[in-house]
Amino acid sequence: DTGVSQDPRHKITKRGQNVTFRCDPISEHNRLYWYRQTLGQGPEFLTYFQNEAQLEKSRLLSDRFSAERPKGSFSTLEIQRTEQGDSAMYLCASSLAHVTGGNQPQHFGDGTRLSIL
Amino acid sequence: LAKTTQPISMDSYEGQEVNITCSHNNIATNDYITWYQQFPSQGPRFIIQGYKTKVTNEVASLFIPADRKSSTLSLPRVSLSDTAVYYCLVGDLYSGGYQKVTFGTGTKLQVIP
Numbered sequence: 001d002t003g004v005s006q007d008p009r010h011k012i013t014k015r016g017q018n019v020t021f022r023c024d025p026i027s028e029h030n031r032l033y034w035y036r037q038t039l040g041q042g043p044e045f046l047t048y049f050q051n052e053a054q055l056e057k058s059r060l061l062s063d064r065f066s067a068e069r070p071k072g073s074f075s076t077l078e079i080q081r082t083e084q085g086d087s088a089m090y091l092c093a094s095s096l097a098h099v100t101g102g103n104q105p106q107h108f109g110d111g112t113r114l115s116i117l
Numbered sequence: 118l119a120k121t122t123q124p125i126s127m128d129s130y131e132g133q134e135v136n137i138t139c140s141h142n143n144i145a146t147n148d149y150i151t152w153y154q155q156f157p158s159q160g161p162r163f164i165i166q167g168y169k170t171k172v173t174n175e176v177a178s179l180f181i182p183a184d185r186k187s188s189t190l191s192l193p194r195v196s197l198s199d200t201a202v203y204y205c206l207v208g209d210l211y212s213g214g215y216q217k218v219t220f221g222t223g224t225k226l227q228v229i230p
Contacts, residue, residue, distance in 0.1 A: 004160070042204055042220025043161065091160050105151055108160030 002026060004109035006092050012115045013082060020078045021112045025094030032075050033106060034067055035091040036060065043091050049075060050097060079114075087116045121205045126225040135192045137224050139205030142186050147209040150181060150188045155202045155223070164203075165190070192226075200228045 005024040013019055025032050030051050035043035046065070047057045051072040061067075064082075069075040079086055090113075093106040122140040129135045141150070149168050153161035165172055167179040167188070178191040192199055202223040 040222070042202075042223050045219065089158075093160070105163045105166055107163065110159045113158070 004092055004094055004107055006090075006109040006112050008112055009110065010113050010115075012117065014117050015082055015084060017082055018078065018080045019082060019114060020076050021090055021092075021114075023075045023077070023092030023094075023109060025074070025092070026096075026107055027073075029094035029096050029107070030072070031095045031097050031106075032069055033093040033095075034075070034077050035093065037089040037091055037111070038087075046077075082114075082116050084116050087114055089113050120219075121207055121221050123203075123205050123221060123224045125222065126227065128227045128229055129195055130229050131196055132194050135195050135199075135226060137190045137192075137203055137205075137226070138187055139190070140187045141205070141207045144185050144207055145209060148185075148207045149209075150179065150185075151206045151208070152177070152179065152190045153204045153206065153220075155204065161204060161220075195226075195228050197228050197230065199226065201226060 004026060007022045011019055031048060033048040034046040036046055037043040044060055045058050046061050047067050048055060049069040052069050054067060064080045067075060067077045077090060089111040091108055091111040093108040095106045096104045127137065149166055151166040152164045154164050155161040165174055165177045165179045167181055169181050169185060172179045180189040190203060202225050204220050204223040206220065
């Protein structure tokens, strides 16, 4: 099953450190999304890409956050100078958007759980 | 994106049919209704999607009345493994507004032996 893959699954780091997460989407999917989920809440949209272009960013994505998808395949999400409030599950999803319109449902990875000490 | 309202939690015994209703009073003409299931420490998993009337797949049915202001996810004969959080989402598939998906807090379903 070649679903959405995220790495690492867990990350523990000290406040102030930088962290980077990787997402490998389903291979034929041209859209890739990042979400953040805290305990007891649903996932919150952060940003999404169509191929290599970052088309939308949430206000939740502060200047310390940056996402890239350099070749339109895998994506990375970096958080600089981590803070306690960054502790969450970071989810990646992908979908296939047809050139003629329409968008299939998003398929999610199992996330990276970030814990800030 | 249309706002959705779901019950916070539900309990059901094993073997029963479970119906989870979602309200979306301001659903737009092009909006589709999608349901996801999420287990602890896993990402949401797509269950079913529909636009109107009834949709059925191998795991669930989705009932949408004519006014489309609500929808009901039906899980037949639930088992303990169906204990999860269920999210109802509404979005516009074709004009591009579905790129971002707004999850509410979902419905936590607890299946009891």
